Amino acid sequence: MQLVKTGLCAFGMSGKVFHAPFLKEHPGFFLSAIVERTKNDSAEQYPDATIYRSVEEMLEQSDVEIVVINTPVQTHFEYAKKALEAGKHIIVEKPFTVNASEAQQLVDLAEDKGLFISVYQNRxxxxxxxxxxxxxxxxxxxxxxxxxxxxxxxxxxxxxxxxxxxxxxxxxxxxxxxxxxxxxxxxxxxxxxxxxxxxxxxxxxxxxxxxxxxxxxxxxxxxxxxxxxxxxxxxxxxxxxxxxxxxxxxxxxxxxxxxxxxxxxxxxxxxxxxxxxxxxxxxxxxxxxxxxxxxxxxxxxxGNYMNYYQQIYEYMVFGYALPSQGIEILQNxxxxxxxxxxxxxxxxxxxxxx
Incomplete structure (x- = not known):
């Protein structure tokens, strides 16, 4: 199976519950990078993932293809923009951004870069x-x-x-x-x-x-x-x-x-x-x-949240439909x-x- 290297921007509740377990259990993903600013809580469960102390450090040093922006919503725009500018596809936790203006800027940037944005609408x-x-x-x-x-x-x-x-x-x-x-x-x-x-x-x-x-x-x-x-x-x-x-x-x-x-x-x-x-x-x-x-x-x-990441994988590998793409969630x-x-x-x- 083709492996898609993925990085998490945070290891709080969202990372521990909604993202890391699925990325670990899905055979098509390799959770290779996790941002923890001061702790090493992820090391025991995810020993193969390199721990970085900032999103910027992860973007500079890791070779991930997808970055999961699961930080507080007030930081989504900043980190999503940096990840896109670094040439990474992004998955953004909901809500996408704080307003439609920020969402539009990210959608436009992703289109210019030929990258995808998917918003994690797990419900x-x-x-x-x-x-x-x-x-x-x-x-x-x-x-x-x-x-x-x-x-x-x-x-x-x-x-x-x-x-x-x-x-x-x-x-x-x-x-x-x-x-x-x-x-x-x-x-x-x-x-x-x-x-x-x-x-x-x-x-x-x-x-x-x-x-x-x-x-x-x-x-x-x-x-x-x-x-x-x-x-x-x-x-x-x-x-x-x-x-x-x-x-x-x-x-x-x-x-x-x-x-x-x-x-x-x-x-x-x-x-x-x-x-x-x-x-x-x-x-x-x-x-x-x-x-x-x-x-x-x-x-x-x-229901099964694994199906979200299955759809992301099928988009990456086979070109199938991208779930909850950014231009769609911009409407929300x-x-x-x-x-x-x-x-x-x-x-x-x-x-x-x-």
């Missing part, structure tokens, strides 16, 4: 997201008229991470964090909206970045999509509610890959390594072609920009599409 490989995608594609619900996607948590105490919670840090807060996932999913399901109305604020108070948002996406063909997130949600809601002119579908947020990886699960290549569902995680209620009403409990199929950043403008102005705003 496209969640079992719940894939189940909703399947239900929409099967058209049992008819023409979709209303949809709601939620990502709630119960985290009422501050985490202490300034790059995520300080209101003075551009790109901090739930809209850039969880919103980057929900917006991406809405666009994958329904395309780009025409307009948006947004309520974005901090339930913890003005000393903290936004931890609540509700976005209403307006589509011209009689469709409304609501995206919502709160950190004061002790009881779980259905994460996906889809209503069409023939029926409805309700889906729990049932994917547990993050928790399993955090607990030490090994994402084995070529296997469904996640734990199976113990009970149904969805409800489908629709009118069949014969006119009878069907109400079914549904079971989603397993335009929605985030529009949402912030809407919340600030208190009005519906148009979404820039190009």
């Amino acid at each position: 496209r490989f969640d079992r719940d997201y894939l189940q909703v995608q399947k239900m929409i594609s099967e058209q049992k619900l008819g023409n979709i008229r209303e949809a709601e996607i939620r990502f709630d948590r119960f985290r009422t105490d501050p985490s202490g991470k300034q790059h995520k919670e300080s209101p003075e840090q551009t790109g901090s807060g739930a809209l850039h964090d969880l919103g980057a996932h929900l917006i991406d999913q809405a666009v994958q399901y329904f395309g780009m909206p025409d307009r948006i109305f947004a309520d974005v604020f901090s339930m913890k108070g003005e000393a903290y970045a936004n931890d609540y948002f509700e976005l209403i996406l307006f589509y011209s063909d009689r469709l409304r999509v609501r995206l919502k997130s709160s950190v004061f949600s002790k009881e779980a809601h259905y994460a996906y509610i889809i209503h069409g002119d023939r029926g409805s579908f309700l889906q729990e947020r049932s994917d547990d890959q993050e928790n399993e990886l955090t607990a030490g699960a090994i994402p084995e290549y070529g296997t469904l390594w996640t734990q199976p569902l113990q009970q149904a995680d969805g409800i489908l209620n629709y009118s069949s072609e014969s006119g009878t009403t069907e109400r079914l409990l549904t079971f989603s199929e397993p 950043m335009r929605i985030i920009d529009a949402a912030l403008e809407s919340a600030r102005e208190g009005k519906i705003v148009d979404v820039v599409k190009s």
